[in-house]
Every structure is written in C-alpha cells, then in structure tokens.
Amino acid sequence: MTEDEMTTYTQFLADQKRLWDDLFKNYDPNLSAIYTSHKSEFLNQSKRIYHPPMVELKLTMAMLKLVDVVEVEEKVSFLFDYSSEWTDHRLKWDPYEYGGISHIYVPQKSIWLPEITIVDAQEVKFFESDDAPRTAWINYNGTVGFYTATVSSVICQLDVFKFPLDQHECGVSVLFHTYFPDEYRIKGGMVNIVKPLSELGNGEWKVTYVGVAEIPLSNDTIGSTTKFIARLERNPGFYISLVMIPAYCINFLTIIALFLDVENVMEEVWWPRLL
Numbered sequence: 001m002t003e004d005e006m007t008t009y010t011q012f013l014a015d016q017k018r019l020w021d022d023l024f025k026n027y028d029p030n031l032s033a034i035y036t037s038h039k040s041e042f043l044n045q046s047k048r049i050y051h052p053p054m055v056e057l058k059l060t061m062a063m064l065k066l067v068d069v070v071e072v073e074e075k076v077s078f079l080f081d082y083s084s085e086w087t088d089h090r091l092k093w094d095p096y097e098y099g100g101i102s103h104i105y106v107p108q109k110s111i112w113l114p115e116i117t118i119v120d121a122q123e124v125k126f127f128e129s130d131d132a133p134r135t136a137w138i139n140y141n142g143t144v145g146f147y148t149a150t151v152s153s154v155i156c157q158l159d160v161f162k163f164p165l166d167q168h169e170c171g172v173s174v175l176f177h178t179y180f181p182d183e184y185r186i187k188g189g190m191v192n193i194v195k196p197l198s199e200l201g202n203g204e205w206k207v208t209y210v211g212v213a214e215i216p217l218s219n220d221t222i223g224s225t226t227k228f229i230a231r232l233e234r235n236p237g238f239y240i241s242l243v244m245i246p247a248y249c250i251n252f253l254t255i256i257a258l259f260l261d262v263e264n265v266m267e268e269v270w271w272p273r274l275l
C-alpha cells in the first residue's frame with residue numbers, strides 16, 4: 001500500500017468510526033423497529049396522525065437444494081440459503097457528511113433483527129460458528145440485511161401411490177410468529193440460482209421446478225406466509241438400477257436353481273478331473 005493509499009484508508013477508518021459513534025449513540029437493538037400503533041385505541045382521535053408504512057421484510061432465496069427425503073417420517077431436508085433485508089429508519093445518514101461512506105458492515109448483535117421462523121420445520125441447522133461473529137450490512141438509506149445458510153428439515157405430505165413415478169411439491173415457508181400479521185409484510189423473491197435444476201436433486205429425486213409463492217394464513221386471518229417451493233420427481237432409473245435389476249437377477253437364478261440337480265452337476269464337473 002502506497003503512502004497516498006494509506007492516507008485515504010486512514011481517513012476512511014476515521015470517518016467510519018465517527019459514523020459508528022453517531023449512528024449507535026442513541027440506538028438500542030433491544031427496541032423493535034416494528035411500528036405497533038396503526039390501530040391503537042389510545043391515540044388522540046381529534047388529531048390527525050400520519051402513520052409510517054408497514055415494515056417490509058424482503059427475503060431473497062439464493063439456494064434451495066434437496067438434501068434428503070425420509071418418506072416414513074414425511075421429512076424433506078433442503079439446503080436453504082437466503083438473504084433478509086428490511087428498513088430501520090433509525091439507521092440513516094448522509095454519505096456526504098462521512099467521507100462518502102454509503103454502507104458499513106456491523107455485527108448482527110449490535111442491531112435489531114426480525115424473528116424469522118421457518119414453518120413446519122423439524123430441525124434447522126445454521127452454518128455459523130460461535131467463534132466467528134455474524135455480520136450484517138447497513139446502507140445509508142436505512143436498509144439493513146444479512147445472509148443466512150441453513151439446512152432446513154420440513155414436514156411434507158408425500159403421496160406414494162404412484163411409485164415409482166410419483167411427484168411432490170414441498171418447500172420452506174417463512175413468517176413472523178411473534179408479531180401480528182397486520183404489522184409487517186413479507187416479500188419473497190429469488191435470484192438466478194447458479195446451479196442448473198439437474199444438480200439441485202440427488203440420486204433418488206430430481207428437482208423440476210424452484211419458485212416462490214405467497215400463501216394466505218387462513219380465511220379469517222390477515223396476512224400470508226412466503227413459501228419457497230421445490231417440485232420433486234422420483235428418478236425411476238435409481239430403482240431400476242439398484243432395486244429392479246438386482247432383484248430380477250436374483251429371482252432368475254433362484255428359479256434356475258430349483259430345476260437343477262446340484263449333486264449330478266457337481267459329479268459331472270469334478271469326476272473327469274479325478275480321472
């Protein structure tokens with residue numbers, strides 16, 4: 001690093017430290033960014049109140065790869081990677097006042113995080129180490145986000161009556177269990193998955209479609225849940241090569257053995273050698 005480059009970098013560190021001090025001086029990560037007074041009965045009704053918009057959580061799927069299917073337990077495991085992004089209006093600044101810094105990276109524990117729940121999940125494993133702090137990004141306009149990599153095992157109803165040509169639609173559903181449905185909005189999306197569909201399955205199952213759908217919670221409930229969907233199709237070649245062909249060969253040899261006189265065959269084989 002040259003002297004001029006070091007000078008620029010040192011100034012960046014100073015501006016970033018000043019931004020951190022100003023940004024988090026009165027910020028409390030324990031206070032939620034969710035606005036809860038949209039329908040409050042205790043507000044002054046004689047005064048016109050301008051309510052801020054609902055907090056919108058944007059979930060973007062980066063990967064949905066099939067890991068395993070346990071048909072007896074109706075459990076399907078996916079490698080589910082996604083990014084979460086929302087707006088926290090307390091975390092805004094003017095880049096011109098801080099050396100042109102438009103975004104920073106901070107530990108997740110220093111900011112408020114939405115409580116994201118995977119519905120019907122039997123088990124969720126995160127690929128984070130306790131030794132390495134999890135990081136989030138903050139943009140100057142208040143948008144905050146982080147990236148998460150998980151292995152999510154969800155319950156999925158499997159209809160196997162068309163075996164081995166059965167097809168199923170499973171996925172990972174996400175919502176906020178803690179907050180009321182009329183206090184937030186989840187917007188699901190997905191980026192172009194780098195791997196083709198042929199590489200998103202395993203030897204036994206093929207993934208024929210990956211997408212995003214919005215499913216209402218119930219008929220009498222406001223709100224919806226975002227579901228990242230994968231359509232699964234059983235690979236008949238797996239059973240033909242590993243089950244049907246070996247079973248056919250074993251049955252064929254078993255039938256031949258029933259009609260053979262083993263003792264006479266052995267005498268015909270060994271008697272000439274003894275002579």
